Amino acid sequence: MSTGKMPPDGAPRRHEPDADTIVGGILGGDRHMLSRAITLIESQKPEHRQKAHEILDRCLKHKSVSIRIGITGSPGAGKSTFIEALGEVIIRSGLSLAVLAIDPSSRQTKGSILGDKARMEKLSGRKEAFIRPSASSGHLGGLSPKTHETIVLCEAAGYDVILVETVGVGQSEVEVDTMVDFILLLMLPGSGDELQGIKRGIMEIADAIAITKSDGAQEGIAQLSKAEFEAALRMLPAKYPFWQRSVFLTSALGGRGIDEVWGNITTFIEEIRRNGLLAENRREQLRNLLYGILEGMLKKEFFSCPDVTKLREGIERQVVSAELSPFTGANRLMEAFTRRR
Amino acid sequence: MSTGKMPPDGAPRRHEPDADTIVGGILGGDRHMLSRAITLIESQKPEHRQKAHEILDRCLKHKSVSIRIGITGSPGAGKSTFIEALGEVIIRSGLSLAVLAIDPSSRQTKGSILGDKARMEKLSGRKEAFIRPSASSGHLGGLSPKTHETIVLCEAAGYDVILVETVGVGQSEVEVDTMVDFILLLMLPGSGDELQGIKRGIMEIADAIAITKSDGAQEGIAQLSKAEFEAALRMLPAKYPFWQRSVFLTSALGGRGIDEVWGNITTFIEEIRRNGLLAENRREQLRNLLYGILEGMLKKEFFSCPDVTKLREGIERQVVSAELSPFTGANRLMEAFTRRR
Numbered sequence: 001m002s003t004g005k006m007p008p009d010g011a012p013r014r015h016e017p018d019a020d021t022i023v024g025g026i027l028g029g030d031r032h033m034l035s036r037a038i039t040l041i042e043s044q045k046p047e048h049r050q051k052a053h054e055i056l057d058r059c060l061k062h063k064s065v066s067i068r069i070g071i072t073g074s075p076g077a078g079k080s081t082f083i084e085a086l087g088e089v090i091i092r093s094g095l096s097l098a099v100l101a102i103d104p105s106s107r108q109t110k111g112s113i114l115g116d117k118a119r120m121e122k123l124s125g126r127k128e129a130f131i132r133p134s135a136s137s138g139h140l141g142g143l144s145p146k147t148h149e150t151i152v153l154c155e156a157a158g159y160d161v162i163l164v165e166t167v168g169v170g171q172s173e174v175e176v177d178t179m180v181d182f183i184l185l186l187m188l189p190g191s192g193d194e195l196q197g198i199k200r201g202i203m204e205i206a207d208a209i210a211i212t213k214s215d216g217a218q219e220g221i222a223q224l225s226k227a228e229f230e231a232a233l234r235m236l237p238a239k240y241p242f243w244q245r246s247v248f249l250t251s252a253l254g255g256r257g258i259d260e261v262w263g264n265i266t267t268f269i270e271e272i273r274r275n276g277l278l279a280e281n282r283r284e285q286l287r288n289l290l291y292g293i294l295e296g297m298l299k300k301e302f303f304s305c306p307d308v309t310k311l312r313e314g315i316e317r318q319v320v321s322a323e324l325s326p327f328t329g330a331n332r333l334m335e336a337f338t339r340r341r
Numbered sequence: 342m343s344t345g346k347m348p349p350d351g352a353p354r355r356h357e358p359d360a361d362t363i364v365g366g367i368l369g370g371d372r373h374m375l376s377r378a379i380t381l382i383e384s385q386k387p388e389h390r391q392k393a394h395e396i397l398d399r400c401l402k403h404k405s406v407s408i409r410i411g412i413t414g415s416p417g418a419g420k421s422t423f424i425e426a427l428g429e430v431i432i433r434s435g436l437s438l439a440v441l442a443i444d445p446s447s448r449q450t451k452g453s454i455l456g457d458k459a460r461m462e463k464l465s466g467r468k469e470a471f472i473r474p475s476a477s478s479g480h481l482g483g484l485s486p487k488t489h490e491t492i493v494l495c496e497a498a499g500y501d502v503i504l505v506e507t508v509g510v511g512q513s514e515v516e517v518d519t520m521v522d523f524i525l526l527l528m529l530p531g532s533g534d535e536l537q538g539i540k541r542g543i544m545e546i547a548d549a550i551a552i553t554k555s556d557g558a559q560e561g562i563a564q565l566s567k568a569e570f571e572a573a574l575r576m577l578p579a580k581y582p583f584w585q586r587s588v589f590l591t592s593a594l595g596g597r598g599i600d601e602v603w604g605n606i607t608t609f610i611e612e613i614r615r616n617g618l619l620a621e622n623r624r625e626q627l628r629n630l631l632y633g634i635l636e637g638m639l640k641k642e643f644f645s646c647p648d649v650t651k652l653r654e655g656i657e658r659q660v661v662s663a664e665l666s667p668f669t670g671a672n673r674l675m676e677a678f679t680r681r682r
Contacts, residue, residue, distance in 0.1 A: 057666040149668070203577065204545075232576035235569060236544065283661045290660045293671035298643055301679065319631045320624045325398040327490070330634040338642065 019054045026055075026157050027062055031130055034157050038132060041149050056149055059156035065282070066155045067269050070176040072166045072202065073186030078212040078252065079165055080120050082186055085252040086163070087123045089262045095160035096128040100150055130159060148179050148289050177205050178288040181272065181281055182265050185209045187229065189222035204236050207268060208246050210261050215251040222249050242271060307336035360395045367396075367498050368403055372471055375498050379473060382490050397490055400497035406623070407496045408610050411517040413507045413543065414527030419553040419593065420506055421461050423527055426593040427504070428464045430603045436501035437469040441491055471500060489520050489630050518546050519629040522613065522622055523606050526550045528570065530563035545577050548609060549587050551602050556592040563590050583612060648677035 017025075017036070025033025037059075040052040071086075073079050083099060090097050101120065123129045132150070147164065154162050166176050177183060185206035203209075209229050214222035229247045239245070246264055250257030272278040302308060311333060318324035358366075358377070366374025378400075381393040412427075414420050424440060431438050442461065464470045473491070488505065495503050507517050518524060526547035550570050555563035570588045580586070587605055591598035613619040643649060652674060659665035 053666070053668040053672065056668050060663065060666045228572075228576055231569075232573050235573035282663075286660050286663065286667055287657065290657065290667040290670050293667055294674060297671060297675045298639060298678075301675070302639055316628065316631065319627050322401065322623075322627065325394070325401045326627055326631040326634055327394040327397050329631050330638060331394065333635060334638045334642070337639075 019051055019058070022055055023058045023156075026059060026153060029158060031157075034130065034153060035132065037153050038150050041146050041153070052149070056152060059153055062156045064155055064158060064160075065278070066151075066159055067161045067265070068151060068164065068180040068182070069161065069265060070164045070166060070180040070183040071186065072176065072183060072206075073212075074188075077186045077188050079186055081252040082210065082212055082250065082258075083163060083165065084120050084123045085250075085255060085258045086262060087120070087126070087129055089258050090161050091126060091128045093262070096130075096158070097161040097163060098130040098132070098154040098157070098159040099123065099163045099165065100147060100154075101131055101133050101165045130154065130157070147176075148285070148292070151179060178292070179285060181278060182207045182268055184261065184265070186212050187225065188212060189214055189218045189225050203232060204239070206245065207239065207243065208248065208261065208264050209233070210248045210250045210257065212250055212252065214249040214256060215254055240277075242275065243268060302337055305337050307339060308333055311336055360392055360399070363396055364399045364497075367400060367494060370499060372498075375471065375494060376473065378494050379491050382487050382494070393490070397493060400494055403497045405496055405499060405501075406619070407492075407500055408502045408606070409492060409505065409521040409523070410502065410606060411505045411507060411521040411524040412527065413517065413524060413547075414553075415529075418527045418529050420527055422593040423551065423553055423591065423599075424504060424506065425461050425464045426591075426596060426599045427603060428461070428467070428470055430599050431502050432467055432469045434603070437471075437499070438502040438504060439471040439473070439495040439498070439500040440464070440504045440506065441488060441495075442472055442474050442506045471495065471498070488517075489626070489633070492520060519633070520626060522619060523548045523609055525602065525606070527553050528566065529553060530555055530559045530566050544573060545580070547586065548580065548584065549589065549602065549605050550574070551589045551591045551598065553591055553593065555590040555597065556595055581618075583616065584609060643678055646678050648680060649674055652677055 017033070022033050022037050022040075026037060037052065037055050040048045040055065043049065043052070071079060071083060080101070083101070087097055087099065099120065120131055124131050151162055151164070162180075164176055164180055183206050185202060185208070187209055189211055211222050211225050211229070226247045226249055233245050233247070248257045248261050248264070250261060252258070269278070272281070303312070315324065315329040315332060319326050319329045358374070363374050363378050363381075367378060378393065378396050381389045381396065384390065384393070412420060412424060421442070424442070428438055428440065440461065461472055465472050492503055492505070503521075505517055505521055524547050526543060526549070528550055530552055552563050552566050552570070567588045567590055574586050574588070589598045589602050589605070591602060593599070610619070613622070644653070656665065656670040656673060660667050660670045
C-alpha cells in the first residue's frame with residue numbers, strides 16, 4: 001500500500017499520526033487508533049514511550065470508570081472459551097468490553113498454541129468487543145505497568161468492562177490485584193490436584209471461582225470440586241468483610257452458569273461502588289501505578305549503569321558461592337552506581 | 342558502673358570493642374559479644390553499619406549450617422509458650438538454639454503486652470539458648486534484611502537451630518520464606534474463623550500446622566480444626582512435591598505433640614539435606630539477601646535525594662486525585678533524581 005522508501009529496519013514506512021490525532025481517535029471510538037496507541041506503549045523506543053506518555057496523560061483526563069475484571073487460571077483451564085461466553089453475556093446486557101488477552105505467541109505467558117485469530121473467534125467479530133494481546137514482553141508472569149497503561153487507554157475509549165486475562169503461574173496475579181476490581185479464578189473439574197500448578201496465594205486473591213467444563217461426564221466430579229473449593233474458601237482469610245466468595249459450575253458450551261457468574265460480578269461491583277471501595281481502589285491503583293513505574297525506572301537506571309553491569313555478574317556469583325558477603329557485594333554495586341552521581 | 346562522661350545523647354559512654362574482638366567473641370560463643378554485634382546491625386548510624394558489615398563479612402566465612410525455622414501465628418496464638426516447649430525438646434536432643442523473638446515493645450509487630458523477661462522465662466535461663474528480640478524497626482511486618490543478618494551472626498556463634506518468630510499479619514511471612522528452611526504455622530483451636538486475621542498466602546507457605554492449646558475443654562474443637570485444616574491443605578498447592586504437610590494437635594502445658602512437631606521438622610530437614618534443596622536454599626537465600634539489601638539501598642538513595650523529597654508528596658497527591666498521570670509523575674521524580682547524576 002505504501003509508496004515510501006523502506007526504512008533501515010525493513011518495515012514499510014507509513015504515515016504516523018500525531019498524538020492529537022491518536023487521542024481524538026481513541027476518544028471517538030476508533031479501534032485502529034487505540035491499537036496504535038497500545039503499540040506505542042509496548043514499544044521499547046524512547047521516542048515512542050515519550051509519545052505514549054503524552055497520549056496517556058490526555059486519555060487519563062477523559063477516562064470513564066469501567067468495571068475491571070481479572071480472569072485467571074492455569075493453561076488448559078479454558079480461559080478463552082470462558083471469556084467468549086462471558087463476553088456474549090456482557091454484550092447482551094448492553095455493555096461494551098475490551099479483552100486484554102494473553103498473547104499465545106509469547107513463551108513467557110504459556111498461552112494456547114493456537115493462533116490469536118483462532119482464540120475468541122466469535123468475540124473478535126463483535127463490534128462491541130475489542131481484543132488485544134496483553135503487553136507482556138520482558139515482564140515476569142505476563143503483566144506489567146504496560147498492562148495498566150493499556151487499561152487506561154481502553155477506559156478512555158469508553159469500554160464499559162475490561163477483562164484482563166492472566167495465567168495463574170507467575171507473579172501476574174499479585175500484580176493484577178493492583179489493577180482490577182474483581183478476580184475470577186477458573187478451575188477445571190477435578191480433585192484440586194490441578195492446583196499444584198497454580199501459584200500460591202491465588203485462591204486467596206480470587207473473589208469467585210468458576211469451575212469450567214462442568215458438563216456431560218464431568219458433572220459428578222465438578223459437583224465434588226465445587227464442595228471442595230467451597231470448603232477451602234471457608235478456611236482461607238476473607239478478602240473483604242462484606243463479600244462471601246462463591247463457587248460456580250459453568251460450561252461455556254451449554255452456557256451454563258455464565259449468567260450467574262456475571263450476576264455475581266455485578267453484585268460485587270455495585271457493593272463496592274456503594275461502600276466507596278471502588279473509588280478507593282482507583283486511588284490506590286493510581287498510587288501503585290506511580291510507584292510501580294518509578295521502581296521499574298529506578299531499577300532500569302541502576303542495572304543499565306555501565307559500572308554496575310560490569311561488576312554485577314561476578315559479584316552475584318561470589319555472593320551465591322559464599323565467597324563474598326551480600327552486604328559487601330551490595331555496597332560495591334551501590335558504590336559503582338553512586339560514583340557517577 | 343561507668344565512670345566516663347555522659348555523651349551528648351545521654352547514654353553512659355563505655356568502651357566499645359573493635360571488630361576483631363567482637364568477631365573473636367562471637368566465634369568463641371560469647372553471648373555478650375553476639376548481642377553487641379546485633380545492636381550494631383540494628384543501629385541506624387553509618388559508622389555502626391560500617392562496623393557491622395565488617396563483622397558480618399568475617400562471620401559469614403565461619404558460619405555453620407544451622408536449621409532455620411520460621412514460627413508464625415496471630416497474636417494470641419501462644420507463640421512464646423509454644424517456643425518455650427519446643428526449645429526444651431530441642432535442647433534435650435542435644436542442640437543449642439537461638440530465638441529471634443518478636444519484640445513486645447514494638448507496636449509494629451503487635452507482640453504480647455508482657456515484658457520480654459516474662460516471655461520465654463524458662464528458656465532464657467538455659468545456657469543452650471540465646472533469645473533476642475527481632476530487629477524490626479522501620480520495616481513492615483517485623484522482618485528485614487537485618488533479621489537475615491542476625492541469623493548469619495547466630496550461625497557464626499554456632500547455634501544449631503535458629504527459630505524466627507513472626508506474626509501472621511504483615512509481609513513478614515513472605516520475607517521469612519526467603520530466610521528459613523521450614524515454616525510452622527501456629528493456630529488456635531477453632532473453626533478457622535481466626536484465619537480472618539492472618540495474612541493471605543500464609544497457609545500456603547506453611548510446611549506444617551500446629552494447633553496450640555489443644556487440651557481440656559478445647560479437645561473437641563481442636564480435633565475438628567485439625568480435620569478442617571487438613572482438608573484445606575489438600576486444596577492448596579503443594580509447596581514441595583516430596584512433602585506432605587501435617588497438622589498437629591499440641592499443648593505446651595502438657596507437652597502434647599511437641600516431640601511430634603520436632604520430629605516432623607527434622608524429617609523435613611534430613612530430606613532437603615539429602616535431595617540438595619538445603620544447599621540450594623542457602624544459595625538462593627544469599628542471592629535474595631544481596632538483592633534485598635541492594636533494593637533497600639537504592640530506594641533509600643532515591644527517596645532521600647533532596648530533589649526527590651521536595652517533589653514527592655505533591656506529585657503523589659496529584660496522581661492519586663487523577664490531576665496528574667502516574668507516567669508523568671514518575672518521569673518528573675526520575676528526572677529530579679538523575680539531574681544530580
